[in-house]
Amino acid sequence: MEDNRQKLLQSQIHDWLLKNKDSGTRLLQKLVQADSTQANEKGAQGIVIEALHEIGLRVDIWEQDGDELVQHPYFVSPRTEFKESPNVVGVKKGTGGGRSLILNGHIDVVPAGDFEQWEHHPFSGKVVEGKLYGRGATDMKGGNVSLLLALSALQQLDIQLKGDIIFQSVIEEESGGSGTLATILRGYKADAAIIPEPTNMRIFPKQQGSMWFRIHVKGRAAHGGTRYEGVSAIEKALLVVEYINKLEKKRNERITDPLYSKVPIPIPINLGKIEGGNWPSSVPDHVKLEGRMGVSPEETMEEAKLEMESWIAKLQEVDPWFAEHPVVIEWFGARWVPGAINLEHELMNKLITNYQQIQGETPIVEASPWGTDGGLLTKVGETPTIVFGPGVTEKAHHPNEYIELEKVFEAAEIIALTAIDWCGLH
Amino acid sequence: MEDNRQKLLQSQIHDWLLKNKDSGTRLLQKLVQADSTQANEKGAQGIVIEALHEIGLRVDIWEQDGDELVQHPYFVSPRTEFKESPNVVGVKKGTGGGRSLILNGHIDVVPAGDFEQWEHHPFSGKVVEGKLYGRGATDMKGGNVSLLLALSALQQLDIQLKGDIIFQSVIEEESGGSGTLATILRGYKADAAIIPEPTNMRIFPKQQGSMWFRIHVKGRAAHGGTRYEGVSAIEKALLVVEYINKLEKKRNERITDPLYSKVPIPIPINLGKIEGGNWPSSVPDHVKLEGRMGVSPEETMEEAKLEMESWIAKLQEVDPWFAEHPVVIEWFGARWVPGAINLEHELMNKLITNYQQIQGETPIVEASPWGTDGGLLTKVGETPTIVFGPGVTEKAHHPNEYIELEKVFEAAEIIALTAIDWCGLH
Structure with missing residues (x-):
């Protein structure tokens, strides 16, 4: 856009956001106070719907269901019934001739865990020294509020764009993305997308995929x-853990993309859970390990699976026990598709420029260490996606989760300006 | 006893046992069919009481309780209420002037576990090719029936002894021996004891003690x-497992007693259970290990505890992580006191002689790889104890537990003759 007009718009949006600091904070507070763990999303979605009506967008609300969804190859969820768990989409219709933009955020949050470990009640939304505390503050209701603030600013300042902006508040991201998959199946696609997951204001053009696995180790x-008459499945499991760590090393040595240069382990294999044996004075004959395998944007889920499976099959070279008692691997539960947008993509360009404009410095561009719905938007929805948001990665899924309110408004400003640039001023 | 009289008695007892093969087998069958897992012992004890009345002994039946028991330093049990779980003692009163003998067996059995893994129903008592199958057949209702047969033979053949024989059918051996402790507190002591736990007809003058422990390993x-931002408690637990294996090695290198010469690990430290983490895609911050530490008859429980605790405290030399996040050990649940009888003890002598007489070969004399109530009888009841019984050690606590019926009768014969020698013929 022209330099003068751009400056004017920027200062109008900036001022609008300043004026709406209190109402924006209150909106986030209300959203955090509405516990939206899986199957409890309705209350928080109600708040989103109210906000979208106030902004004046066309709102689409539906409970996802049907064979097309649950039998889709990319469908992952522990449930197949989603009654009372609506998805919400609000569209700011463009005047025509511009590029469309999806602004996607998930409304579901992970469980708060042990309340004792929280300094403030996890659904308090308490504000202390510029930080708003609570489950979901950073992952990712703070980011969602950035999107709502951006849209609200554009509407109230009567800024008309050529392309459509499609705001999405989806369920089920934490369980593998069936909410976003449902938006795609409902027909929502766009020329590009931004997801304000907690990146600490860094720009993630690549998102790591991941899948869960379960490994069974046998003993006697x-x-x-x-105990010398038995074989301890715990001791055998140790060998398996060490062997999987070797695979992680091997897979990560292949990653040469400079986006990962600051990441110690670009695509980790995390062993998150172990369980075995059932009696202190018996030799355990079974150990179960559960973990998460990172998948690089350069490989398919299937390739990663195959590599793990053939690696596990080679365990018999480590210990002949495994030849007669093979370790069994199964893939279960959640799965996030990796995604990537071209570094030269026009939306990258616009976002970086506006970031520099507002923040007065060059943004950090990195690859995300975790999966987002961006993989689905890219691979299934054919919508190239950037992940960029105000939350604090380190606080996601943790006790005392918080977000710095300042960042919520900064992200809103950057996203509003980027939307103008991408969709085009009328 | 004189040679001729001895031969006569032996042949009388042998013939009596031959004649009572069917009724002895039926008695064992009935006992196995009566599921006597913890808190369900009443039915099986009823069968024992009936048998003792038939034999014609003075019977003592009581439900253990009271502070003296539950506050006793050697009391171990997950419960403190024992209503409907009676102990049973039957006394064959001597004519006076002889040594007394306790014949002790526990009536409780461990759970049958997964029924699917049993070829025959675990409470069937089915006999196939001379083996009687079912939970408790070998550990240790078969041994108990040997005792009842020995007593029955002595009574029906009208063999009067100088010393008392005190038969005990106790609860709670599998949970640490509170039943036998209760018999001691009730005043039952003797000059020596035999416990027919499953030794495969070997003679165990020493019994390994053991105690349960729980270890907490921290991560971040x-x-x-x-995952590089956290510390995996699973990976740290691997170090702990390896380090405990080293302690096991060190402790066993000290064991020079020839009784253990054929035992690969005389006093094992078994890690039986592991549990940690709660989400496949989180770095686990806690792993719990549960195990059983073998205690040698040459050390006290306290000495063994201290050695383990100071060993665990040295983990920080292996990994500085443990200096800031010390591994915590707690002692919980069951505990079996080690026990030993002098190899030159007169009861050892008598038992070995009678074994040779009946079996025509020298018995194997070994140290037991597990604890029994013999530790309590020895340490608290001041009653030196030998463990010797007809069951198959390898089948105890396993699916498809069985006992060879022939051994039940052989053990009965050896024990009856040993009782005569020890208590003295009137």
């Missing part, structure tokens, strides 16, 4: 007093 | 996608 039971 | 939580 015996009485603990004659 | 993080998202699995940035």
